[in-house]
């Protein structure tokens with residue numbers, strides 16, 4: 338029997354756990370079943386208690402103490418340990434029916450999504466036909482406040498693209514915390530950030546600010562040893578332009594908007610997730626309970 342799931346990823350503080358909580362609340366309100374898996378060994382407080390928590394397998398605190406590792410090295414160790422103990426996942430997930438949406442809350446360390454092969458291995462394990470056979474999609478969150486700084490926005494987009502290429506599962510890119518920017522920017526202006534392209538750099542407020550302050554240094558006149566001067570000037574702009582051009586030419590990234598404080602917004606993202614993993618196609622028609630039947634009849 339197939340399982341259905343979404344892996345919620347993205348940089349630190351992007352709003353992953355908040356989104357997982359909103360999604361679970363929304364599913365519960367709509368009488369759907371959720372199975373919440375926390376894979377962040379540093380996460381301590383939850384709005385909904387996880388059904389499965391990596392901390393029951395390994396504790397980051399113990400790892401850091403015993404292995405004399407820092408928080409990032411400790412996290413990688415925890416994931417390596419998880420990969421050697423995949424039964425921890427199989428035992429909990431194998432009995433789930435098709436009605437469940439498995440929501441996997443990931444840590445924010447960017448290393449996980451860029452150059453370490455742990456996540457691709459984990460995704461292969463979860464999706465492997467004949468085993469858990471999970472129809473899995475990735476939801477990659479990037480904070481909408483990044484749009485204020487174009488360089489940050491493109492760097493974030495690059496990390497989303499990297500995760501996309503690395504994982505090879507259906508991928509949704511999401512601008513989270515939209516409530517924080519929607520009053521600061523006109524709708525039309527915000528719309529430009531849905532699909533990243535180089536024109537966004539033409540009117541970069543940070544660049545205009547630097548020019549006004551007279552700190553733009555042309556690379557030809559800058560001291561090659563003075564990295565700050567170089568990076569504050571047109572070299573930085575050209576670098577951003579090159580990154581933006583690369584992203585634009587691959588046309589791989591476009592964003593959905595998420596405001597966790599808005600039920601309709603969470604529903605809209607859930608619809609995309611359901612479509613990606615073809616959740617509804619697998620559902621048996623449910624027998625209506627008495628109350629629902631009366632509502633339907635009315």
Ligand SMILES: Nc1nc2c(ncn2[C@@H]2O[C@H](COP(=O)(O)OP(=O)(O)OP(=O)(O)O)[C@@H](O)[C@H]2O)c(=O)[nH]1
Pocket residue numbers: 347348349350351352353354355356377380443444445446513514515516517595596597598
């Ligand atoms: N205004 C607003 N704040 C949000 C939203 N989503 C998350 N936050 C806040 O952003 C902060 C980080 O949110 P988390 O959900 O913990 O982010 P995370 O990505 O799980 O963080 P890590 O697990 O530490 O990487 C918290 O203070 C949240 O309250 C949102 O949609 N709107």
Ligand SMILES: [Mg+2]
Pocket residue numbers: 353354355377380442443444
């Ligand atoms: Mg979190």
